[in-house]
C-alpha cells in the first residue's frame with residue numbers, strides 16, 4: 273500500500289467488473305484496481321496471493337493481462353497502458369505493456385480457445401485449483 277502511495281498513481285476504481293465480447297462469446301472479469309497514471313492514461317492491477325509463475329504459466333498470465341486491457345478498453349472506452357499482476361505475499365510484480373497487435377493476438381487466441389470450449393472439446397473440470405487459476409476469466413464453469 274505504501275508503494276502505491278509513493279508511486280504517484282491515483283486509484284480511480286476498485287473491484288470494477290467488465291465484459292469483453294469476443295465473437296459470439298462474452299468474457300466477464302473484474303479488475304482489482306484501476307489507477308490513473310502520473311504520465312497520463314490508466315493502469316490495471318490484479319492482486320495474486322500465489323507464487324509468481326514461471327515458464328509457460330508466466331506466458332499464460334501475460335495473455336490474461338492482455339485480455340484485461342482489451343476488456344477495460346471495450347467496457348470503459350479508455351486506453352489502459354499497462355496491466356500489473358501484484359503477488360502481494362511475495363512482494364513481486366509482473367508488468368505487461370503490450371502494443372495493439374499483441375492485444376489483438378491475445379483476443380484471437382482466446383477466441384480460438386472459447387470456440388473449442390463451446391464445441392465441448394475441452395470440458396472444464398472445477399476443483400480446488402480454480403481459486404488461483406489464470407483461466408477463471410474465460411472458464412464457463414465459473415459462476416457469473
Ligand code: SF4
Nearest residue numbers: 396397398402405411
Ligand atoms: S477455473 Fe476453469 S479452467 Fe481453471 S481450474 Fe477451474 S475449471 Fe479448470
